[in-house]
Amino acid sequence: PLDLANRRAFEGEDMLYELLDAGRRVALFEGERLPRARQALEAQTAAFRAGGSSFLELVDAERTLLEFGLSLERARTDRFQAVARLSRLAGRPVAGAGAGTGTDDGPTDDTTEASR
Numbered sequence: 095p096l097d098l099a100n101r102r103a104f105e106g107e108d109m110l111y112e113l114l115d116a117g118r119r120v121a122l123f124e125g126e127r128l129p130r131a132r133q134a135l136e137a138q139t140a141a142f143r144a145g146g147s148s149f150l151e152l153v154d155a156e157r158t159l160l161e162f163g164l165s166l167e168r169a170r171t172d173r174f175q176a177v178a179r180l181s182r183l184a185g186r187p188v189a190g191a192g193a194g195t196g197t198d199d200g201p202t203d204d205t206t207e208a209s210r
Contacts, residue, residue: 102183109180116173123166131159 138155141147181188 106180106183109176109183113173113176113180116169116176119169120166120173123162123169127162128159128166131155131162135159 135152135155135158138147138152142149142152177188
């Protein structure tokens with residue numbers, strides 16, 4: 095029936111939007127926000143060691159890095175879930191879980207690198 099076809103088309107469009115949005119968020123956190131948060135933590139660590147910043151500022155920089163890492167993992171999860179929903183709707187596997195980000199390896203521990 096036409097209603098079912100229309101509903102599936104709308105569902106597919108929504109799922110595609112979710113996939114693209116999640117891919118955009120992954121790229122943003124991988125390419126911009128996490129690297130800046132790592133640099134900020136490194137700068138705060140150096141300033142703290144030199145006596146130029148407070149412990150609270152150091153903790154806040156680390157908290158920001160951890161929050162961005164969590165946001166990245168949420169975006170990756172959203173991306174993989176969108177691919178799974180699209181695959182189910184299409185009735186076959188949908189290629190491109192990485193959606194142009196180059197990260198199909200799954201979760202990583204990116205957030206703790208700067209704090210070591």
